Amino acid sequence: MIAIGVIYGSRRAPGAAGRSRLVGAWAAIGGAALPAGPVIGGLLVQAAGWRGVFWLGVPVIALALLPVIRLPRPSARRRPEGSVDRAGAGLLVAALTCGVTAIIQAPASPPPAGLLAVAAGCALLALLVVERRVAHPLLAVPRGARLPLGLACLVAGLMNLYSLGGLFLLTQILQDVHRLDPLSAGLLTLPAMLPLPLLGAPAGRLSTRIGAWRTSALGLTVAAAGLAGVAATVTGPVTGHLALALFLALRGTGLGLLTPAIVSAALATTPGSPGLASGASNTSRQTGGALGIALFATIAGRADAPGFLPHAIGLFAGPATLLALTGLFCLGIARNPRIRLA
Known part of the structure; x- marks a missing residue:
């Protein structure tokens, strides 16, 4: 979807500024579905069990396939047979x-x-x-773009590793430690999701003004502060849920700034091949998310184990520090003209 938007939008709004605006719009539209996830998921789990969440994907995927199948294939741009x-x-x-x-x-x-x-x-x-x-390899990246694209994909992967792994652990704590029902736990995670669709367009404009890497550094720093607050409040009493919600909103604000910025940074590395950069960035984010959920769940262990809560706090506090360090890393890239392309 990123590649389609950039290719289409490049005719209307060429250059880095147009690309940042398009990615910001993509982030806002894509992020609009995120707040519905915890609520719908909570309702499904509460009414039909956890398997209901996976059954929901069947009709959604089927509906998504219909417009994809009907898309025309531009024969002029088709790669030779056997090139995949x-x-x-x-x-x-x-x-x-x-x-x-x-x-x-x-x-x-x-x-x-x-x-x-x-x-x-x-x-x-x-x-x-x-x-x-x-x-025709999967990533035929020009030599000069390999380092900046690799760094952008690394930050994008770490972003999803921390955020999705932490979100999985958070829902486990809310249900198994605080004994909230699935719907209540989903509603409590909403503050972490709401900033993402709201900040897509502003983050795109900010990337145009100060650069994608500086915007990424700002988003990582804000997210780190929110995650540190989550570590301090997530295992507290039920009356502290307001503070937890505020820190989750701060975490979501950081990610809302970071997501469009780091995607823009990736796209800037290969302006002539937006599909290549968007594919690499998306693969990195999804890979980071899969690894993050697996790692957080494995390290934390079962919720009824004696060491679960100390491990859980460490899995919020540790990544908060790593997010802050990654923000400094992005700031260093922004000051290095040999690496920075956005």
Whole structure:
């Protein structure tokens, strides 16, 4: 969706300013669905159990496929037959699947988890070999754009690793420690979601004014402050939920600034190939989210285990520090003209 928006919008609003506005609009539209997630999910879990959340995806995906199937295929831009790197894509999926499963299974089944970890490593090595030999690799990135695009994808992946892993852990604490029902827990997480659609367009304008990397640094710093506050209040009494909601809103504000900015930074690295940069950025974010949920769940352990709460607090406080350090890292990139392209 990012690539389509940029390709279409580049005819109307060329340059970095137009790109930032388009990404800001994308973030606002895409983020509009996020506040509905906790509420709908809470209702489904409360009424039909956790399996109901997955059944909801079936009609949603079916409806989304209809307009995609009807999209015309521009034959003039179609790549030659056989140019799709199916082997590379399959190896990437295999590596991620085996890696995430290994993390989840490690506490209960160490030997199978070890084998899966080895399989993930082998798949990654095979991917590197394949990508060097195929005519059309998954990421045919120009040499000068490799470092800035790689850094933008790294920050995007870390963003989702911290945010989605923490959100998973937060809902577990609210339901299993504070004994809130699924709907109440979902409503309490709303402050973390509401800023994202509201800040899409302002974040795009701010990226145009001060640069995508500086905006990313600002968003990371704000998110770090919010996450530190969450660490201090998440295990407190029920009467402290107002403070928790305020810190969740601060965390959401930081992520609302960061998301459009870091995507703009990625797109700026390859202005002639927006689909390449958007695909790399999106893959990095989704990979970070999958790894984050697996890591946070595995490290925290079961909610009824004696060490769950100390581990949970550490998993909020530690990433808060890492987010702040990542913000300093982005600020350093913004001051380095050899790396910064946005």
